[in-house]
Amino acid sequence: MSFARALLEALLRDSRLITPQLLLVGAATLMLWPLDGILFQRGEKRKWAPVTLVVLALTGLLMLGVPSGSGFSGMYKVDGLARGFQWISLLSAIATVFLSQRMLDGMEEQTVEYYAMILFALSGMFFLAGATDLVSIYFSLELMAVCIYILAAYLRNQDRSIEAGVKYFLLGAFSSGILLYGLSLLFIAAGGQGTNLSALNQALAMAPKNSDFLVFAGVLMVLVGFGFKVAAVPFHQWSPDAYDGAPTPITAFMATAPKAAAIAAFIRLFGTGLHGVSSDWVPPLSFVAGASMVWGNVAALRQSTMKRMLAYSSIAHVGYMLMGVLSMDVAQGAQVIWLYMGIYLFMNMGAFAVVIHLQGKGEGERIEDFRGLGRRQPVLAFAMMVFLLSLAGIPPLLGFFGKFFLFKLAIEQGYVFLTTLALVTSAISAYYYLMVVNQMYFREAPEGDRPALGTAIAAVVTAACAVTLIGTAFGPWLLEWAGRIGV
């Protein structure tokens, strides 16, 4: 009897840690079934957008009140790392709801499911950022991924969208299998005693010598699984197609929120759970990071559509961020990655907002479509230039500071070759970002009218541009501010 009572008390006590997730899941559930037919009839579904925004705002409020601590038998933990990446995911979801309005209205595809899936995916990301157990990492990863598959294939009348969703789903399911197999090997190698990351780390340190190969195979498989999820070379093949075919607001979402959550789990798993066996994963992860920088940037040079270019650029940015995972000083690695990811969120959302604006009703996303934007819509073109230069990491913009702190840490940790590679490839990346700037300012505009800038898109562009410019002024102090992210 006392056993069950203790469980019940633990459940009630620990549920304080997950109040934001409870709100997200509860709201999405109510939206899907009982409320959908009652509140808003067919044709009024666009009213779900403000409801979703209210839910997201309340989630943010609840997050402020969540106490730090560990719970659910050590499966979930709220700390600086979890909070930091949860905020990034939340901001990304809010921006996505704003950016989606024009596309959903234009294609008459407003449904409650779209918003509910964003909320469910966000709850998965929240769990993933705080997961401290092999089982909870896997479950939250799946909760997040399944929702994103559905969102990628959301425009079910477009072959491209279906293709994106199916490709993403098949490769994602496959990589989940590899990840799960790797996790089970690690579980066995650690003696099959428990799946908590801290316990795993201790058990692996004391594992008998003959289980070395088991650990190595498990670590490699986990690396492959996570490599797929964050789209790092050579496990990136799904990402350009999925980014290209998915509805553009969802592409913006996919490039930021799930990536932030997966990177958080990456840091947590490799930094705390596998910290003791780092000699097994540092060489392969260095290769993955280097290959992502090189191939992401080189392949981006040859793209003619904006979405594919941003997809490859996102692969390259993941390569940079993985250098932070390589850091043996986990807390500092987490800080610089968080800073980088947060900065990347604003630049990326801003750039995608401009793409969505030019895209209109789903057509015209080639880089040539940016011709003459500097003359037609100077403010928008200026904002786009800020985002692109910041993505390229040109000083003194905000993106430069993200790269600077990351590269500095990598040098301090002794990854000189990798950092040199990162510097060279970010110089290459400046070429394709500047190519778009060139199109905007030095090419003649084609005939025909551009659509007016919608309020929602204008809001996102303004917010992102303001953060990028204001952040630039405070660049040198950013790392101190990010010091609150602890593991």
Next chain:
Amino acid sequence: MRAYAAILLLALVAACIPVAVWTLAYFVAPKFPNPTKATNYECGITSPGEAREKFHVRYYLIAVMFLVFDVESVFLFPFAVQFKELALFGIIEIGIFLFLLLFGYFYIWKKGALNWE
């Protein structure tokens, strides 16, 4: 690794037996083929066509629902056995689990996925 030698031996023997039986049957069995004999066996009725054909999407819906409720019972049995020990905690946990399943069921019901004609 020595402990696994027996399993390896078992696997080898298990692989040899069917090969031996097939080879024996190939040489010993009388062969009088005719078209009726060569068709697929489908519970004794005349076969209506190829096995490789498109299935209606409903088939997958039903299959997934069957799977979901089948797995549900896998979780319900241990819960029922340990009902007294788990007390209120068990009821809350199984309640969450059942709610999630039933919610999905009601959702597809409301969506009309179960209306066939």
